[in-house]
Amino acid sequence: MNTSSNPTDPLHHAAAVIGLGSMGYGIAHTLLSSGDFRVHGFDVVPAQVERFRDEGGAAGELQTVASTLDTVVVVVLNAAQTETVLFGAQGIVPHLKAGAVVIACATVAPEFAVTMAARCAERGVHYLDAPISGGALKAAQGQLSIMASGTAQAFTAARPALDAMAENVFELGETAGPGSAMKAVNQLLAGVHIASMAEALTFGMKQGITADKIVEVITQSAGNSWMFANRAPHVVAGDYTPHSSVDIWPKDLGIVLDIARTLKFSAPLTAAALQQFVAASGSGLGAEDDAAVAKVYARNAGVELP
Amino acid sequence: MNTSSNPTDPLHHAAAVIGLGSMGYGIAHTLLSSGDFRVHGFDVVPAQVERFRDEGGAAGELQTVASTLDTVVVVVLNAAQTETVLFGAQGIVPHLKAGAVVIACATVAPEFAVTMAARCAERGVHYLDAPISGGALKAAQGQLSIMASGTAQAFTAARPALDAMAENVFELGETAGPGSAMKAVNQLLAGVHIASMAEALTFGMKQGITADKIVEVITQSAGNSWMFANRAPHVVAGDYTPHSSVDIWPKDLGIVLDIARTLKFSAPLTAAALQQFVAASGSGLGAEDDAAVAKVYARNAGVELP
Numbered sequence: 001m002n003t004s005s006n007p008t009d010p011l012h013h014a015a016a017v018i019g020l021g022s023m024g025y026g027i028a029h030t031l032l033s034s035g036d037f038r039v040h041g042f043d044v045v046p047a048q049v050e051r052f053r054d055e056g057g058a059a060g061e062l063q064t065v066a067s068t069l070d071t072v073v074v075v076v077l078n079a080a081q082t083e084t085v086l087f088g089a090q091g092i093v094p095h096l097k098a099g100a101v102v103i104a105c106a107t108v109a110p111e112f113a114v115t116m117a118a119r120c121a122e123r124g125v126h127y128l129d130a131p132i133s134g135g136a137l138k139a140a141q142g143q144l145s146i147m148a149s150g151t152a153q154a155f156t157a158a159r160p161a162l163d164a165m166a167e168n169v170f171e172l173g174e175t176a177g178p179g180s181a182m183k184a185v186n187q188l189l190a191g192v193h194i195a196s197m198a199e200a201l202t203f204g205m206k207q208g209i210t211a212d213k214i215v216e217v218i219t220q221s222a223g224n225s226w227m228f229a230n231r232a233p234h235v236v237a238g239d240y241t242p243h244s245s246v247d248i249w250p251k252d253l254g255i256v257l258d259i260a261r262t263l264k265f266s267a268p269l270t271a272a273a274l275q276q277f278v279a280a281s282g283s284g285l286g287a288e289d290d291a292a293v294a295k296v297y298a299r300n301a302g303v304e305l306p
Numbered sequence: 307m308n309t310s311s312n313p314t315d316p317l318h319h320a321a322a323v324i325g326l327g328s329m330g331y332g333i334a335h336t337l338l339s340s341g342d343f344r345v346h347g348f349d350v351v352p353a354q355v356e357r358f359r360d361e362g363g364a365a366g367e368l369q370t371v372a373s374t375l376d377t378v379v380v381v382v383l384n385a386a387q388t389e390t391v392l393f394g395a396q397g398i399v400p401h402l403k404a405g406a407v408v409i410a411c412a413t414v415a416p417e418f419a420v421t422m423a424a425r426c427a428e429r430g431v432h433y434l435d436a437p438i439s440g441g442a443l444k445a446a447q448g449q450l451s452i453m454a455s456g457t458a459q460a461f462t463a464a465r466p467a468l469d470a471m472a473e474n475v476f477e478l479g480e481t482a483g484p485g486s487a488m489k490a491v492n493q494l495l496a497g498v499h500i501a502s503m504a505e506a507l508t509f510g511m512k513q514g515i516t517a518d519k520i521v522e523v524i525t526q527s528a529g530n531s532w533m534f535a536n537r538a539p540h541v542v543a544g545d546y547t548p549h550s551s552v553d554i555w556p557k558d559l560g561i562v563l564d565i566a567r568t569l570k571f572s573a574p575l576t577a578a579a580l581q582q583f584v585a586a587s588g589s590g591l592g593a594e595d596d597a598a599v600a601k602v603y604a605r606n607a608g609v610e611l612p
Contacts, residue, residue, distance in 0.1 A: 004428060010418075020495070031450075042354065044421040079449065084357070110513065111328070113400045126584030133527050133528055135528075145526065145527055147523060147527075168323055170522075170523045172519065178513075178514070179514060181342060181510065181513040181514070181515055182510065182519075182520070182523055183527070184509070184510075184513070185353040185506050185507075185509055185513075185515070185523075185524065186524060186527050186529040187521055187529070188502070188506045188509060188529070189503075189506045189524065189530075189531070190528050190529045190531030190535065192575065193499065193500070193502065193529070193531060194500040195575055196494070196495055196499065196502070196575050199494065199498075199499075199573055199574075199575050199576065200491050200494045200495045200506055201484050201491075202571070203485065203490070203491060203494060203562070203565075203566060203571055203573060204488065204490075204491040206489065206569050206571045207416065207484075207487040207488055207490070207491075207565065207569065208484070209478070209484060209488060213478065213488075214478075214488070214491055214500055215490055216489075216493070217453060217476045217478075218491065218492060218495065220451065220474055221453075221490040221492050221532075222439055222440070222441075222492065222496050222532050222533065222536070223441050223491070223493070223494070223499070223532070223533075223535075224495070224531065224532045225495070225499060225528070225530065225531035225532065225533075226527075226530045226531065227494065227529075227531075230528070231332070237350075255577050256509070258510075259513065260509060263512050263513065264604075264607065264608075265508070265509055265512045265606075265607045265608070266603070266606045266607065267343075267505055268505075268578040268581065268582065269498065269505050269575055269578050269579060270505065271500055271578070271579040272574040272575050272577070273575060275574065276574065276575075281494065283429060297571075297572070299573075300572045301403075301569070301570065301571045302570075
């Protein structure tokens, strides 16, 4: 329900979603649908902003509305974009009121989250370290998983938005950092499992088994993973529409290995998986669905994919 | 129900299970419980043979009873033991009647399965390439998954035993080979996923997250796998009772990489995972549960496991 026609209702919260990509747009849509928020949507692509306003999003320039906001959900690509949005030349934090909360959803290093939280705190702004998981479809349905950490005040301020966005909110600690640390653990596994899906599927095909038979058997066997079941059908269908792109993985596994090197943690599977995604990106597949890492294996082994 | 007291019943099949380890004993028990079989159990460990006879297993030496058997289920460790059991100095195949079927359950190279099937065929004996998956508990409950291939006659002859042993029988082709090829695909994934479980769990702990919190979150997230959900709790509990041992993996991932090298298939994740299991075995953990590969990661990173 779009209740932006009643912005003075005391039950209303004012939110901005910064970054209207596939995840951010879904989140903005969900907040709007909940009926509890006046929602502003911002993006570097004007057409996305227009599209969201046509759906019921509130008008106004970012810096103009900043002081009215209770909640800012930042759904950009990486740490650099997060910092620009919060503290860059046009950054929003200096314009927020004290007690507002930033919900930071990008996958970033825990140390970066700690720094952002401290800089927000200097302005009296709460910061929730809140990486998201689940994909664009779950974002649009308000069924994300959020790996969150932050102060009790940050959680309290963020609660109405979290309730609208998420099916699961994992509360991982009272400071920024653990949320991003858990997201890094998840991304390590997710990236390795996408690459192992590709390795196993093409290995079976090289032995003469058909891709659809492999998917049928493995999804009922101990070799299954969430990512195998989700991504292997893309290879079987020959459909590389980017639900999540190859180029996510050099970034996210890069974050994992940066953390690992800093902590002197040896992560050989992550390192091997990263190289396969780098090879996929380097051979022009960066914008395809991440299941296209199978094309690297197929090319290296002379396997013809569906 | 034990019906070995009525061995002349025309509905009865005569079966032998060779190899009464955790998987083989469960299979022998299941065949016996079905009430459709007279079941002989054989093992190099006399106590296991005695234990099975006490449960209702039929008596008699292997070579004496061989000519009475309809079905021989071979549940040994590897290809070398399979060949010894079938064609060694005391091998059973020369003593089987024409039309009997060998159900070969070890994880072996597809090429080996092809050779065994051809040698059995020379004697008029059917060979079902039938690697099993599911673990000791499912073996004892008649709920294995079997990745099977062989001639129509081999399947027909094996059917009563397959029905008793398995919840899922995947029929993968009309010759020996594809069953073992699919098992290799499954083992590639299973081995990589156990190692990635260990890598991710210790990576999270190194960042200060507790192991039980990681398991709670990941099993509800996109980073989950069948193996993560099954094995990570062993690490959380500090319980390395070998349900499936570390030493399985240098063997099985070795088979995968032997096939891969022969076919010129590059498998970098499998290679990385294999090295972690070799390090686990080399540091004295070979007989522990395969989740103990986490100890290699923990030692390398100065992480203390539960």
